[in-house]
Amino acid sequence: MRFGVPLGLLWFLAWGVVLLLYFLQRRLRREEVSALFLWERIPELPLSFRERLQMLWEPILFLQLLAVGLLGVAFAEPLLRREMPTGSVALILDGSASMWVEGRPAEVRALAARIVRAARGPWAVVLWADPPRYLAPPTRNRAEALRGIAQYAPTYGKRCPLGEALAFIPGEWDRVAVITDSPPPGAHGLEVIPLPRAEDLALTAFSVRPLPQGTGYEAFVAVRNMTGRAQEVPVVVRAGTYTFRERLEIPPGEERGLSFPYFGPTDLGFTAEIGTDDPFPLDDKRFFSFGFGVIRVRWAGEEDRFLRAALRAAGPISFVDSPPWDLTVAVRTELAGIDGPTLLWESSAPGIRLGEPVGTGDWEAPDGALAQTLDLSRWEGVKIHPVALPEGADVLLRRGGFPAAFTIFTPMGPVAVCALSFAGAKEVLLSPDFPLFVRRLISALLPPLPGGTHGVGEAIFLPPGAAVILGDEEITGSWIPQAPGLYRGKTGEGAEFWVAVNLPYGEIVPLESGGTHVASPREGTVAPAEAELPLWRAWAWGLLLVLLAEGALALRRW
Amino acid sequence: MRELLGEKELRALARLRLSWRRPPGEGIGGHLSSRTGYSLEFADFRPYQPGDDFRLVDWTAYARLRKLLVRVYKREVEAPLYLFLDTSASMGKGRPVKLGFAARLAAALSFVAHRSQDRFGLVSFSARIEGELPPKRGKSHLATLFRLLSTLEARGETDLNTALTQWASRGAEPGICFVLSDFLCEGGWHEGISALLHGRHAVAMVQVLSPQDLDPGLRGELELVDVELGKSRRLVASVGALRLYREALAAWNEALSSYALERGIPYFLFSSRTSPVEACWILLAR
Numbered sequence: 008m009r010f011g012v013p014l015g016l017l018w019f020l021a022w023g024v025v026l027l028l029y030f031l032q033r034r035l036r037r038e039e040v041s042a043l044f045l046w047e048r049i050p051e052l053p054l055s056f057r058e059r060l061q062m063l064w065e066p067i068l069f070l071q072l073l074a075v076g077l078l079g080v081a082f083a084e085p086l087l088r089r090e091m092p093t094g095s096v097a098l099i100l101d102g103s104a105s106m107w108v109e110g111r112p113a114e115v116r117a118l119a120a121r122i123v124r125a126a127r128g129p130w131a132v133v134l135w136a137d138p139p140r141y142l143a144p145p146t147r148n149r150a151e152a153l154r155g156i157a158q159y160a161p162t163y164g165k166r167c168p169l170g171e172a173l174a175f176i177p178g179e180w181d182r183v184a185v186i187t188d189s190p191p192p193g194a195h196g197l198e199v200i201p202l203p204r205a206e207d208l209a210l211t212a213f214s215v216r217p218l219p220q221g222t223g224y225e226a227f228v229a230v231r232n233m234t235g236r237a238q239e240v241p242v243v244v245r246a247g248t249y250t251f252r253e254r255l256e257i258p259p260g261e262e263r264g265l266s267f268p269y270f271g272p273t274d275l276g277f278t279a280e281i282g283t284d285d286p287f288p289l290d291d292k293r294f295f296s297f298g299f300g301v302i303r304v305r306w307a308g309e310e311d312r313f314l315r316a317a318l319r320a321a322g323p324i325s326f327v328d329s330p331p332w333d334l335t336v337a338v339r340t341e342l343a344g345i346d347g348p349t350l351l352w353e354s355s356a357p358g359i360r361l362g363e364p365v366g367t368g369d370w371e372a373p374d375g376a377l378a379q380t381l382d383l384s385r386w387e388g389v390k391i392h393p394v395a396l397p398e399g400a401d402v403l404l405r406r407g408g409f410p411a412a413f414t415i416f417t418p419m420g421p422v423a424v425c426a427l428s429f430a431g432a433k434e435v436l437l438s439p440d441f442p443l444f445v446r447r448l449i450s451a452l453l454p455p456l457p458g459g460t461h462g463v464g465e466a467i468f469l470p471p472g473a474a475v476i477l478g479d480e481e482i483t484g485s486w487i488p489q490a491p492g493l494y495r496g497k498t499g500e501g502a503e504f505w506v507a508v509n510l511p512y513g514e515i516v517p518l519e520s521g522g523t524h525v526a527s528p529r530e531g532t533v534a535p536a537e538a539e540l541p542l543w544r545a546w547a548w549g550l551l552l553v554l555l556a557e558g559a560l561a562l563r564r565w
Numbered sequence: 566m567r568e569l570l571g572e573k574e575l576r577a578l579a580r581l582r583l584s585w586r587r588p589p590g591e592g593i594g595g596h597l598s599s600r601t602g603y604s605l606e607f608a609d610f611r612p613y614q615p616g617d618d619f620r621l622v623d624w625t626a627y628a629r630l631r632k633l634l635v636r637v638y639k640r641e642v643e644a645p646l647y648l649f650l651d652t653s654a655s656m657g658k659g660r661p662v663k664l665g666f667a668a669r670l671a672a673a674l675s676f677v678a679h680r681s682q683d684r685f686g687l688v689s690f691s692a693r694i695e696g697e698l699p700p701k702r703g704k705s706h707l708a709t710l711f712r713l714l715s716t717l718e719a720r721g722e723t724d725l726n727t728a729l730t731q732w733a734s735r736g737a738e739p740g741i742c743f744v745l746s747d748f749l750c751e752g753g754w755h756e757g758i759s760a761l762l763h764g765r766h767a768v769a770m771v772q773v774l775s776p777q778d779l780d781p782g783l784r785g786e787l788e789l790v791d792v793e794l795g796k797s798r799r800l801v802a803s804v805g806a807l808r809l810y811r812e813a814l815a816a817w818n819e820a821l822s823s824y825a826l827e828r829g830i831p832y833f834l835f836s837s838r839t840s841p842v843e844a845c846w847i848l849l850a851r
Binding site: 035036037038039040041042043044045046047048049050051055 | 655658659663747749751775778781783785786787788789790791792793794796797798799800801803804806809810813814817
């Protein structure tokens with residue numbers, strides 16, 4: 008039962024008035040007796056607590072309170088839900104990835120078929136996915152509707168706003184039922200048949216990002232425990248031949264993260280996986296890749312294979328001869344002008360003029376990252392070109408008081424200058440210090456490497472010449488992945504790259520609305536079609552009876 | 566008549582007969598007296614004395630014993646029925662009203678007397694004699710009495726002593742007196758009843774109390790008002806107070822009962838809820 012005008016229940020406050028009047032009224036009652044002399048010898052006796060209570064209690068008071076209560080309920084317009092035969096039925100079946108819980112698709116098909124069989128029709132069945140689509144368009148043929156339901160299978164993506172699915176069923180319907188595992192907040196006027204969320208362990212995050220120092224990468228994994236007990240979860244991260252294993256202890260309802268350093272190559276696909284046997288395996292695996300986010304480099308000046316190798320190690324690099332490019336690397340030359348991010352490697356440019364190399368002086372690393380990662384005691388053979396430090400430059404490394412490496416932001420783009428000559432220091436070129444030094448310079452020039460991680464159903468625009476390989480098919484241009492996975496591709500130059508596609512986050516973790524978790528129902532049940540029967544007349548009759556009883560009682564007393 | 570007693574009740578009462586162990590009265594009537602006289606009811610033998618009616622000699626006994634013995638018979642006397650009905654204000658209380666029950670009982674008794682061809686009369690009283698219907702026989706008298714009973718109203722104070730003494734002092738013909746009252750009279754009843762006894766009447770005390778008199782279902786703070794005197798008293802009617810009232814009433818009734826027992830007066834206590842026919846059966850079955 009519900010109330011059409013809940014404010015009518017405020018009438019119950021009148022109880023206070025009735026009680027107040029009752030307690031304020033004169034309590035002395037006049038009674039005529041046949042023989043007062045029999046009462047005259049009776050002394051005043053103390054009353055027991057029970058007797059006092061009984062004295063306060065009057066049947067007429069009870070009837071008055073009951074009358075006021077009935078009046079309050081009648082004013083609130085009580086409505087009783089009652090079953091009624093169903094005519095037309097529109098079914099909205101949640102087709103988001105979270106419906107892939109073990110046995111869930113069959114359960115949805117059975118529930119929907121039961122509703123269709125119980126109704127006279129017409130029927131319509133809509134798959135609530137992104138985009139939504141008809142499983143059975145509005146029809147008067149029950150078999151057609153049942154065939155549509157039999158075709159129901161969730162997608163691997165998220166679902167669209169409910170309104171878009173409802174747009175498929177315009178007009179008047181006796182019953183619009185939504186079968187879903189996460190009831191949308193504010194779905195008023197619809198019959199929502201909720202299905203239980205599975206007890207689940209889910210990988211909620213997996214990414215690899217450059218360290219702030221530019222010296223390497225850091226992988227991050229987050230696992231949420233949506234079961235009712237603490238879990239010890241094995242986590243495995245794979246990238247090529249690299250494997251990382253760890254165990255996470257996660258209390259119920261909480262999320263735990265794990266990060267670890269990674270210094271391997273970046274042109275690989277990364278896979279994180281948790282070992283669990285929960286009924287929703289789709290969220291036990293996540294993927295990551297740097298994708299096709301290749302840094303296009305224009306090479307100017309002399310050839311330097313050590314520098315090329317160090318650049319490749321720093322990220323996905325492709326060398327281009329024509330615009331556009333992301334980075335210009337000038338090696339032992341003199342640039343006519345700055346055009347975008349530029350690495351001046353023993354090179355000069357307008358406003359930055361290098362002198363002849365000298366090999367004396369102590370090393371000094373104002374940049375903390377370099378100070379921590381480089382072993383400068385081995386850099387004795389490295390010489391330095393004296394250079395006048397431009398105004399606003401940020402010095403990373405010094406020798407003998409001269410700036411050895413610095414960065415500066417010019418109107419034409421950021422510039423990193425390496426004024427060091429490694430010609431007489433082969434051992435430094437072969438040491439790990441060299442690629443770390445180069446990566447630090449590049450990280451100062453470019454934003455973090457673009458990720459190749461996407462969600463199912465999300466449009467991916469491939470760069471010109473790049474293609475994703477799906478079996479025998481090569482997809483170019485734009486591509487909308489339909490299932491999670493790690494997809495291989497190749498650039499126009501033939502370089503391999505990976506695109507990671509994951510389940511949308513909302514399909515893993517229940518929806519939240521206004522900071523409140525949507526309640527997870529325990530079981531899915533099909534409620535019969537219902538109508539609301541106004542009850543105020545029955546209440547009014549009850550009130551009349553109570554008033555008559557009260558009147559009879561008052562008459563009897565009188 | 567229909568207002569007081571229904572047809573069924575009258576049929577049930579028709580089987581009853583008014584009898585008294587030692588009926589007063591002088592005239593010849595239908596009540597067997599313990600005194601000897603002329604009737605068909607044999608009482609005893611006694612030796613013949615000169616002057617005795619020669620027809621009363623038992624010749625069979627003379628043949629066997631060779632002695633003259635005379636047969637003695639019981640005397641049948643006439644005893645008028647006096648119905649004393651208390652019409653004080655206290656008789657108007659109760660559910661059912663006490664006066665209503667008492668009037669119906671009086672009607673039942675007068676009907677039985679009528680069936681026994683006895684004379685019957687009614688005396689209504691409160692603090693004095695309010696009305697009187699002298700004892701007579703006959704159907705029309707019964708109708709008059711019933712009419713009178715149905716018009717009685719409860720009012721005034723009770724004074725049994727004054728009213729009964731006043732009536733007894735007139736020296737009415739001895740008869741059977743049924744005093745129908747609640748006997749809730751602070752001034753007592755002894756003198757009135759004694760006056761009736763002194764007038765050689767056979768007396769029966771019929772106390773009529775309402776269920777509310779016997780067990781008042783009162784509760785809370787009360788102002789108790791005496792329906793006759795108008796006096797009042799404030800009282801919280803607790804369980805203990807009600808118990809004390811019941812004890813006081815029982816002691817009052819016990820005094821009535823003891824008084825009656827000492828003087829050989831039949832005493833009855835009826836609730837006004839009792840059927841008048843049933844009460845009449847109890848009264849006349851003694």
